[in-house]
Amino acid sequence: MRTPPFLDEIDHLLLGLVQTDATRPLHDLGDRVGLSPSAVQRRLTRLRAAGVIRAQVAVVDPVSVGAGLTCVVLVALADDDPDHHAAFRERMRAEPRVQQCFGIVGQWDYVVVLLSADLAENRALSQRLFVRQGRVARFETLPSSGAVKAGLTVPLPDRTRTEPGTTPEK
Numbered sequence: 536m537r538t539p540p541f542l543d544e545i546d547h548l549l550l551g552l553v554q555t556d557a558t559r560p561l562h563d564l565g566d567r568v569g570l571s572p573s574a575v576q577r578r579l580t581r582l583r584a585a586g587v588i589r590a591q592v593a594v595v596d597p598v599s600v601g602a603g604l605t606c607v608v609l610v611a612l613a614d615d616d617p618d619h620h621a622a623f624r625e626r627m628r629a630e631p632r633v634q635q636c637f638g639i640v641g642q643w644d645y646v647v648v649l650l651s652a653d654l655a656e657n658r659a660l661s662q663r664l665f666v667r668q669g670r671v672a673r674f675e676t677l678p679s680s681g682a683v684k685a686g687l688t689v690p691l692p693d694r695t696r697t698e699p700g701t702t703p704e705k
Contacts, residue, residue, distance in 0.1 A: 540585040545570065547691045549578055550587070554688045557591040602632070602650040605679040606657055610645040610665060613672040620644070626668060632660055654678065 542550075548568045552559060561572035568575070582588045597603060612619055620638075627636040627647060635648040647664075651657040657676065665671045 537586075540587060542587070546578060546582065546587075549575065550582070550689075551691055553579070553588070553591075597650050601652050604651050604653055604657055605634075605682065606649045606651070607677045607679065608647040608649055608661065608665070609643040609675045609677070610647060611642065611672045611674070612644050613670050619670045623668075623670065626664060630660075630664060633664075 545568050549564060552564055552567060561575045564570075565572045565575045570578070579588065597605070610623075612623060623645070624636070624638075627633045627645075632650050633647055634650055635646075637646045638644065639646055649657060649660060651660055657678070661674065661676060665674045
């Protein structure tokens, strides 16, 4: 396991800001955290190099591109052979319609989040990923009736310091 880098209060403020809008100009970020644009750039470069910021992406509305059905799939592999687990994980990483995949502990081995156009496409995808590929003992598909919350924002430690130019709430 890697040791997490030291992050100070300004790092946390910057991370909070860029998690919600990575397109903010450096001068805006600097105004909000009390640094010059060049100092903000150096910090962001350091955070990227350390792997704290893994990527900057555009979030696309799935419905707008014909992927309106989200399903959560619980998967149990047929055995605990490390090679079978490695092959399953690689298959999940290679499939664009797999949005997330987590190894879990308990009666299931994995939780997979799939995007598809509709139930018919989801069935075909599930057949290809979980049945034809073999080594899956069972899987259960739970279609979503609608998103309550979806995102990848990581909660940051609560800091007593406030953003420059603001006053603490009482």
